[in-house]
Amino acid sequence: MGALKLDNVVKTYANGHQAMKGISLDINEGEFLVLVGPSGCGKSTTLRSIAGLESITSGEIHIADERVDELPPAKRDIAMVFQNYALYPHMTVYNNMAYGLKNRGYSAADIAEKVNAAAKMLELTDYLQRKPGQLSGGQRQRVAMGRAMVRQPKLFLFDEPLSNLDASLRLQMRLEIKRLQRSLGTTSVFVTHDQVEAMTLADRLVIMNKGEIEQVGTPKEVYHKPQTTFVAKFLGSPAMNLLPATLVGKNQLKLDDGQLIAIPDQEDAVQDGQRLYLGLRPENVSLTNEGNGLINFVAKVSEELGATQLLHGEVANTPFSLNLSQFDQHETEHFSLTFDPQQIHLFDYETGERVNA
């Protein structure tokens, strides 16, 4: 059995809003799991339910074979890092880290040893006697990490811990969290709405939407094989292009302006005449003048990113973006597009579910 298991967890608020509509998850020992989704998708509620800060309406939560959903937060052997750090403002850094240990009856010598070890690891040794108010954002973040670490819990929970930091510090802390988690080997659940953070940190990603899990998988899986149009649009910047189309036979798509596109034979996964979305990632499409599977593209605006350029325009009156490694100014607005047939994503128009392998 895994380190953390959620079994059909439902959370309904008093006003009838259902924040979690039957969440089931199985997390392995030492795994770094990231919950990601737009605001209001239930990712924070899920995390807070695991922490015990939020009661659940039905379902079960197990941490390492022990059912915990009826236990108070302090009994669950977990530690949490909050978005605004939630340090105790009246205590020194040392006491902030020692507080949880003191309440669990550790001896002063044990506490000193653990706190000093954590402080050394986080380069906080010089700041142990300071109050949180005298620290910078990055240092507070590290104290919050230290407070979680010293207890050596079964589970770390992170509630958007990097969102209050500026961009460069966020990058640095992201690496630091990953490095720490690897070296401590503690199972972790991390909540974020930032897809870059999610992709870079996760062993496995859980993409949530409206209280339900859309897809669980490694960053590679969810990026290259999104199971729904929601996941396809949520990950990647700019988002995947989705073109409404109708299948003609098993290997041709007819876009809404009548142009036909050849695709690999889909065999039994689809039916002739089925309405689909054709999904193409901006970086998997290139400009061309000839070749198979041409798509007519009307260019509108370009954006320079340095390494690459974004070119925004329309295909069959649907917005369409390209991410090109090289693009020079052209006089014409009309281009043809080509794509690698292996890199296409087909979704059912009605359900949004992936239909191709």
Place this chain on the structure above:
Amino acid sequence: MATKRVQFSHSPIPYLFIVPQLAIIAVFFFWPALQALYLSFMLEDPWGLSSQFVGFENYVELFSSSEYLSTFAFTLLYSSIVTVFSLGVALVLAVKANAILRGQSTYQLLLTWVYAIAPAAAGIMAYFIFNRNIGVVPEFLNSFGWDFRPDTNSFDATAMVILVSVWKQVPVNFVFFLAGLNSISKSVREAAQMDCESDSRRFWTITFPLLAPTAFFLLVINITYAFFETFGLIDTLTQGRPGGSTTTLVYKVYQDGFIGADLGLSSAQSVVLMLLVLLLTFVQFKFIERKVHY
């Protein structure tokens, strides 16, 4: 060599802006205070027609009077009991009201309501409630075998005055404590929930230290309240009876000055009172504020 100082030309306008405030302070505080100081060294006849400088005679008379010393002792005892109980009761109520999930605002409104009652009106109400002939409290206490006679028994009178003073002051403290509790960040409380299982331990290690600035402010306010603002309550409830056993320093200033018409003695008392409050405030800021984390 003298260093040359750079002088900026000042506009008089800022001073004009603070003149009204300073004038109010001067007229209503400094002038009466100086007047009291002056009068405390004088012996004046009741009609204010003649006065004579007597040096410290008023003060000597004051501190050799056993009546004044017992009033002094009563005031200290009364003030500390009122402060401790009105802070303590308000803190318990605020913590409990803050933990209620349903109907929280109703509880808060009901608990705050008493705040709106003027001290004299509260005194009149309490007078009826505690009246031996028509009041409900004496009847209630009598049923326990306590022969409650606030008009003749000084212990009963003291208990009554303390009870009413605390009742009147609790809502003020309650409002401030509740605001203080609400200003403690939710995530700090949640972090403490994960670090500490025991509710009471969490209260004393996290909540209370974070409430300390509020509590310190209220301590200063409550001592001032017990010293000065309870005048209206005492005047309507007991007028210092029985036998001056519920007379506070402020009430005695009024009795000696305005009823006894001994302006010199009364002024000496206000000067003593002023010094006492000054000392208390100094002690509070010097020794207690240090322990408060803002």
